[in-house]
Amino acid sequence: FETKHASKYDKLSAQEKTKKAEEMVAAMQKEQSFSPKALAVRDGIMRTSYEMAHIIAKKSKPFSEGEFVKEYMLKSAAILCPDKKEQFENVRLSRRTIVRRVEDISENLHQQLKSKVNDFSYFALALDESCGVKDTDQLLIFIRGITENFELTEELALIQSMKDTTTGKDVLEDKCVSKLGMDWKRLVSVTTYGSPNLAGKHVGLLKIIQDQVKEINPEQKIIFLHCIIHQEVLCKSVLKLSTVVDTVTKVVSYIRARGLNHRQFATLLEGSESERTDVLHDTSVSWLSLGNILKRVWELRAEIGLFLNVKEDLDFPQLNDADWLSDFAFAIDVTGYMSDLNSRLQEKGLFAHELHSSVKSFMMKLLLFSRQIGNKDFSHFPTLQQVTVSDQNLKKYTSLLVDLHAEFSRRFEDFQMIEKDLSLVSSPFTFNVDSAPCDLQLELIDLQCDALLAEQFQSVPLPSFYASLNKQKFPKIKTHARKMLVLFGSTYMCQQMHSVMKVNKSNLRSSMSGDHLAAVLHIATTEMTPDFDFLVNAHQRLHSSP
Template sequence: MTEVNTCLEKLQLKWDKLAGVTTDGCPNLTGKNVGLLKRMQDKVTEINPEQKLTFLHCIIHQEVLCKTVLKMNHVVDVVTKVVNFIRARALNHRQFVALLEESESGHGDVGYHCTVRWLSLGKVLKSVWDLRDQIQDFCAQKGHAIPEFSDEEWVADLGFAVDVTALMNELNVKLQCKGVFVHEMYCAVKAFMRKLQLLSNQVKERVLTHLPTLKAATKAADRLQKYSKMLNALHGEFLRRFQDFKNLESEMQLVSSPFSCSVENAPSDVQMELIDLQSDPLLAEHFRSVSLLEFYSSLKEESFPHMRRHAQRILVLFGSTYVCEQTFSVMKFNKSKHRSSITDEHLSAVLRIATSDIQPDFNALVKAQNRLDYSH
């Protein structure tokens, strides 16, 4: 709390402007009595008793945690051991890469799986699936046979894991995009949950159109019932974990779809303004032709003060902590042992550019630099 307070003072940010806090969900942050969020709410309440903060658990972090309900450790552990056997020994690695070049498999190598990298598991599972014959032959030659690769049930589980992680990686990439508002992230999650329901029902009916790897791995009806239950369990885990976003859904809809939401269900302070908004055809046309930020910025303060304030509070919320993860990755890459002389000022500039979606005006920068050179 002391560090947060110091940071706000340094950046000259006011506590009464704080709308919400997004965390990774660890207990020392979210504790109800002495956690950071409780202390931040108490600090805000001292200034304005009516102000309530919105607390969210990073949507990407929750999505990654959801896959633990699939209980695919018996697949991931074997794949990890196989990859480590090939990659951790230099001779094995060189010989395996040479084998792939000779067989013209289309893959140049297999990658490591790292638990802190959100997309790595799906990519590793896919590469092992594509190269399973070459891997099995290579390991057998090395006296390191892999019996699981000959087990039909395990291979079917691997195929299922490849398809599910591919779908989750697709969702993950959507959630990592820059400039995505919290309601757009939650819409992507809701769409994914509907896909899980569809897949669960289709697998139960032995329809594997959207699970091509599983389709190639097995046709046993008894196994398909198991996978249908696993997809259903994954859907239930998504429902359980995203309650904080679910509680905010009506407020997000009011901002993202103001012309279609119900006036009766809207907060009382915006109901009259919402009626005026929905009754104006020019504003409806303007809403369809510009971005959300431009639309709410164009609303007159004297006519729609509560609507503007409500939009401000929702649009400034962070749906994830991805910008923090991205900053740490960029910092680790730039502040390496090979660049030990980089200054804090230059590092700060690099991080600012890497995590910003503002497009620089290069022509203006060049002209300014030229004028500076001429003056010297």
């Protein structure tokens, strides 16, 4: 009462201090009197509470779901193990308890990530921003790091509500740097979605990062990349598909937006024994779903024409226009190829060189398509084969494909600037030594002349191959590989996060605080496992200490 806790108990009288001391001694004796079995049960109950909270956050369920889970557990326990029901009753799953557990789990994951960051040889950042339900911008920062042994970690580093006058500098200095202990000297690259707030040349977050790095090391060069998926989506503008898309959207909306029309069209399809049971509908007509919508309408164009003829209250002459149908068929085939590319770019776990390789492959296909269509060869355009294509349209389609190729070349200049660096890592045994940086040429020759390493390269994942190289013999190649393998080629993980965010920050849960949203998103997206034993022990120590 007079040393460590003087300020806490200075207002107590001597009699009250004596009573408090007796209570503390009794609590300690009670704690020590627990048998090992009783302690195991107590810890099991506490761990169950943490595990349930973790599942609730992982599945993006409301915190109040804990009460439903407990009711379900008690019903099950009463049937399966009545003698254990009292233990289940002691599991705390109230809303407030779940909130506290989620906070503890999030902090535990944060400490694990902080420990990993300290081991990173290099790291890269992916930035994006999203507008929430209450029009509050959320800044998302993902970090990907690579260790000396080529172990890769990719995690959500920060989600920050951009309120009032919060600046990018505040976020980086007060949140990322101080909380995770990131060393700017190890930063290799920053990838963004292209928002002016992030990519602005004078006041954007990238400019702040660049200034921060130069202040520490003027010679350090940062690779700035624009999300490869976003760039691919933006390229579609040169195709000029508005005449097709607008008409198809109106037709689909006419059928789907009115209940009577929709029911009558479904009945017509059923009566005609069509393989399709409905037209696809997406009110936003997003690029990802556009190809599927166009294809479905094409497959049902005969049934749609029959249905519109019966209704007679809306006319779509384009459905009988040969040139428009030709444009429609061309649009289906092209959007199909672009949708396939988009799906390939969204595959999980791809390195930057793999994403760039997919784009290069698509660009070569565009040139092939252009040459073949110019020669009236529709081998790779199955839908276009079904219609009559005029010479004027042939020239138009050829020109559009050439323009699309040029747009891809223009938009992917940032990746073209590092293409050789990426190729050196992805294909070291076929890379031209003369094209390699001078400081890597001698090591590259040694590598290419080693038959055993060439055989190993074909049989193991890329990080494992470079991890196995002798660090005395290939130090510079290993360093270069770490820098290229850590790059974010896209911000797709940020886009996935937006979907999780919409579930957790919906209109029904719009009052959730920014800190709690960040905790839930961290738990829902991480690949790390909480240290439940540590959490239980820490909780028990906290509540058993005087």
